[in-house]
Amino acid sequence: MNISIKSIFYIFILFGMSLSVYTLFNQQESKPNHSENQSGPSLYQQQSKAKKESTALFNEPEIQKANMIYTRVTIKKIRNIDINLATASLDFEINFHYDNEGCHPENIRFLNATETDLPLAPMQKRKSGNDIWASYEGVGNFYIDQFPGTYLFDRHQVGIQFQHNSLPISNLIYIQDKDLKNTQTDPLIIDPLSGWVVTDTQVFQDIEMRTTLGNPKYLHAFEGKMGFSRFNHGISFKPSQFSLRGLINEWLAWRVLWVSSVFLLIAAFIVRWPRTMWGVTAICAILVIMSIESLVLYGFAPYLTDYQMQWITMGFDILWWLVPAFCLNLFMRRFVFQSMTHKDGLYVANIVPRFVGFLIYTFACLGIVAYVFDQEISRFLATGGIFAMMIGLAVKMNVADVISGIAINIESPFRLGDWIQIDQHEGVVTDITWRSTRIKTGENAILCIPNSKATESSIQNYNTSEDLNWIKIKVPLSHKICPVSIEDILMAAVLATKDVITDPIPKIYYKGTAELNAWFDIFFCIKDYANRKRRIDNVWTSIWKHLRNAEIQLSMMGQYFSFPQQKLFDILDGLKILDGIGIQDKLELIPHFKSKTFAAGQVIVNHQIKASDEFFIIRKGAVRVYFPSDDGELIEVDRMGAGDYFGETGLLGEAYATQIKAVTDVTIDAISGDILFACVDDRQPFLDQLRHLRLRRMINRKQQKDEYEEALAEKEQKKMSLILRLKQFLWPKPLTQTTNGAS
Structure with missing residues (x-):
C-alpha cells in the first residue's frame, strides 16, 4: 500500500487536533495549584474584610482565630546557577504587614534552602497604631525545581519557600499582600552573560502537613498531623537562546492548531493560485508543528519522566531539521527547475534536482548531528571520509560516472531534446541520470552511454541556441555549364523546399572542378535535426526537378546523366x-x-x-x-x-x-x-x-x-515583463461570460 507524504501529514494534523481537544477538556485539571490571583489555601475561609481584620476564623467549632500576615518577597539577584547541582544563590528581601507583635512572623524556616536556618538581617521596622511593617533581607543558596505544581520542559524554577517555625495554620497564615506595590520582576536579576533569562514569576501560598511526633503543643492535631502555612515565591528561567519552542503557549496552541488545520484543508482543494496556496500551506504546516510540539511537551509534561521528555524533544528537534529541508527541496523542484523548464524553455536533467535535493538533506543531517546529538562534525566528516574512500575504491567507475554527470550538467554541452553525436552514436537526448546519458537513435532504440565515456569523447551537438541546424550537401554537375547560372537554379531549388529556413538565407559555393566534375556546396538551415534525412531528401528532389526543367546534366566521375529535353x-x-x-x-x-x-x-x-x-x-x-x-x-x-x-x-x-x-x-x-x-x-x-x-x-x-x-x-x-507577470499573479482577472444570450 502506497502512502503519500501528504497523507502522512494529514494524519499528523488529525493527531494534533485530537490532542488539542484532550488538552482543552483537561486544561482545568492540568493547571498548577498556584497562581498570582490565588488568595490562600482552601482550608480556611477568608472574611470579606480580611484586610482590615488581623485574624480569620479557623476551626470554627473551637472558635479559634489565626493571625493574618500579609507578605511580599522581592528577589534582587540570582547568581551561581548550577543545573548539575540544582542550586543557585539568591539575594532577597521579605516584607511583613501585621498587627500582632507577639506572633513574630520573621521566625521562619526555609524549606528549599541548602541551610534551613538562614539568618535574616532587619532593614527597617515601623509602627502606626496597631499596624506593623517590617522588612528583612537575606542571602543564601536554594535548590532549583523544588516548587510544587506543573513544570514546563526545558525550563527551571528557583525561589524562596518558607513557613513559621512554631505556629501552625490555626495560629498564623502567610498571605500575599496585594496593597503593597507589586513591581514587575526585573529581567536583569540574572546576569545576561550567564546564559539564562527570566521568563515569569509565580507567587502563591499553600499548606504543608507535618507530623506532630507527640509534641504537647499540637495535641489537638487530627491523626497526628498539623498543617503549617507555607509561602512560595518562585522565578522561572530558561536558556537564553532563540528557539521556536515555547513561542506558542498551551492556551494558544490548540487554537492555532485548529485554525491552521482548517486553512490547510481549504488550501488542499484550491488549485487556482498554486504559488499562493503553496505559501499558505507552508506557513500553516509550520504553525501546526509548533502547536503540536507545544501541546505534547507542555501538555504531557506532568505525566512523563525527564527521560521520556528528552526522547520526545529529540524527535521534534530532528523534525525541525527535516521539515524545512523537505520544504526547501520541494520549493526548488516546483518553483526553480519546473519554472526553468516551462517558462524559460530550458531543459533540466533529472540529475540536477536530485543532486540539489541530496545536498539539502546532507546539510540537514549534518545539522542534526551537530545540534541535536551534540557531536563534532569534524569527527563525523573524518570518519565519513575514510568510509567514502573505501566505498570509492570499490565503485571507482560508478563514482567517475557520477562526477562526470555533474560536470555535464554544469558545463551543459547538451540538453534534453538535443540531437547529439558521441563517437559513432547519434540520437536525441532523452535523459541524463547519475551514471549515464540516454539517447534515442534514429532506429527508435534507447542507447545508454556512461557519463565518463561521454566526457572523454568528442561530442557534436546539432542543436544551436536558435534551434537551427546547418546542413551541407555536395552536388556534382557538368563542368561545361556556367557556374553562375547553375547557382541560380540550385538556389531556386533550395528555396522552393518547404522545410528549408530562409532566414538565414541558404548559401551556394562553387568549389571548382575535381575528378571531371564541377562541385557545388549547398548550405541551408532546418529545424528538427532528428528528421534531417527526410529534409535532405526533399531538397534533393527539388534539385532534381529544377535541373530536369533546366536540362542540366548531373555528373559523377566524368559520367554525365542527361535529362531528356522537356517540352x-x-x-x-x-x-x-x-x-x-x-x-x-x-x-x-x-x-x-x-x-x-x-x-x-x-x-x-x-x-x-x-x-x-x-x-x-x-x-x-x-x-x-x-x-x-x-x-x-x-x-x-x-x-x-x-x-x-x-x-x-x-x-x-x-x-x-x-x-x-x-x-x-x-x-x-x-x-x-x-x-x-x-x-x-x-x-x-x-x-x-x-x-x-x-x-x-x-x-x-x-x-x-x-x-x-x-x-x-x-x-x-x-516577452511579457516581470512586472506584468507579478501583477497578473497578485490581481488575477475575474472570469466573465460574454455570451450573447445571457441576461
Whole structure:
C-alpha cells in the first residue's frame, strides 16, 4: 500500500487536533495549584474584610482565630546557577504587614534552602497604631525545581519557600499582600552573560502537613498531623537562546492548531493560485508543528519522566531539521527547475534536482548531528571520509560516472531534446541520470552511454541556441555549364523546399572542378535535426526537378546523366491535375500558353487586389505563397518551384486572399482560364481535380497559418515583463461570460 507524504501529514494534523481537544477538556485539571490571583489555601475561609481584620476564623467549632500576615518577597539577584547541582544563590528581601507583635512572623524556616536556618538581617521596622511593617533581607543558596505544581520542559524554577517555625495554620497564615506595590520582576536579576533569562514569576501560598511526633503543643492535631502555612515565591528561567519552542503557549496552541488545520484543508482543494496556496500551506504546516510540539511537551509534561521528555524533544528537534529541508527541496523542484523548464524553455536533467535535493538533506543531517546529538562534525566528516574512500575504491567507475554527470550538467554541452553525436552514436537526448546519458537513435532504440565515456569523447551537438541546424550537401554537375547560372537554379531549388529556413538565407559555393566534375556546396538551415534525412531528401528532389526543367546534366566521375529535353507537352502530360484531359486537348492547349518572366521579389498574383483567372506552370525559379493573418500581416504558407503549378482558385471563380511572389527570377507559362475550358471537351474530371487541389492546399495553408499564430502568441508571451507577470499573479482577472444570450 502506497502512502503519500501528504497523507502522512494529514494524519499528523488529525493527531494534533485530537490532542488539542484532550488538552482543552483537561486544561482545568492540568493547571498548577498556584497562581498570582490565588488568595490562600482552601482550608480556611477568608472574611470579606480580611484586610482590615488581623485574624480569620479557623476551626470554627473551637472558635479559634489565626493571625493574618500579609507578605511580599522581592528577589534582587540570582547568581551561581548550577543545573548539575540544582542550586543557585539568591539575594532577597521579605516584607511583613501585621498587627500582632507577639506572633513574630520573621521566625521562619526555609524549606528549599541548602541551610534551613538562614539568618535574616532587619532593614527597617515601623509602627502606626496597631499596624506593623517590617522588612528583612537575606542571602543564601536554594535548590532549583523544588516548587510544587506543573513544570514546563526545558525550563527551571528557583525561589524562596518558607513557613513559621512554631505556629501552625490555626495560629498564623502567610498571605500575599496585594496593597503593597507589586513591581514587575526585573529581567536583569540574572546576569545576561550567564546564559539564562527570566521568563515569569509565580507567587502563591499553600499548606504543608507535618507530623506532630507527640509534641504537647499540637495535641489537638487530627491523626497526628498539623498543617503549617507555607509561602512560595518562585522565578522561572530558561536558556537564553532563540528557539521556536515555547513561542506558542498551551492556551494558544490548540487554537492555532485548529485554525491552521482548517486553512490547510481549504488550501488542499484550491488549485487556482498554486504559488499562493503553496505559501499558505507552508506557513500553516509550520504553525501546526509548533502547536503540536507545544501541546505534547507542555501538555504531557506532568505525566512523563525527564527521560521520556528528552526522547520526545529529540524527535521534534530532528523534525525541525527535516521539515524545512523537505520544504526547501520541494520549493526548488516546483518553483526553480519546473519554472526553468516551462517558462524559460530550458531543459533540466533529472540529475540536477536530485543532486540539489541530496545536498539539502546532507546539510540537514549534518545539522542534526551537530545540534541535536551534540557531536563534532569534524569527527563525523573524518570518519565519513575514510568510509567514502573505501566505498570509492570499490565503485571507482560508478563514482567517475557520477562526477562526470555533474560536470555535464554544469558545463551543459547538451540538453534534453538535443540531437547529439558521441563517437559513432547519434540520437536525441532523452535523459541524463547519475551514471549515464540516454539517447534515442534514429532506429527508435534507447542507447545508454556512461557519463565518463561521454566526457572523454568528442561530442557534436546539432542543436544551436536558435534551434537551427546547418546542413551541407555536395552536388556534382557538368563542368561545361556556367557556374553562375547553375547557382541560380540550385538556389531556386533550395528555396522552393518547404522545410528549408530562409532566414538565414541558404548559401551556394562553387568549389571548382575535381575528378571531371564541377562541385557545388549547398548550405541551408532546418529545424528538427532528428528528421534531417527526410529534409535532405526533399531538397534533393527539388534539385532534381529544377535541373530536369533546366536540362542540366548531373555528373559523377566524368559520367554525365542527361535529362531528356522537356517540352511543354511533356510537362502538361506529366501534370496530375490534367489526367482527365485527353492528348488531343493537351495538344490544342500548347499554342495558347504564354511565357512570362518575373524578377525576384515581384508579385505574380495578388487575389487581394484582383482575382486572376489564369493557370500558371513554373518553368524556372521559386515562388512563395502568402496569406493574411488575423492582424492583416502576410505570412508564408507555401512554396513552389520548377514543375509546380497554381491558379486553381481563379479558375473555379472563387475568392481566396492569397498573394504569390517570386523568390528568385522566375519563368512561368500561363494560359487564360477561358481558353483552357474552351479547349477541354470533358470538363467535369478537370473540375473535380481542381476542387480537390484547392481543398488540399486550403487545408495545408490554414494549418500553416494556425502554426504561425500559435508561435507568435508564444513568442509574445515570453516577452511579457516581470512586472506584468507579478501583477497578473497578485490581481488575477475575474472570469466573465460574454455570451450573447445571457441576461
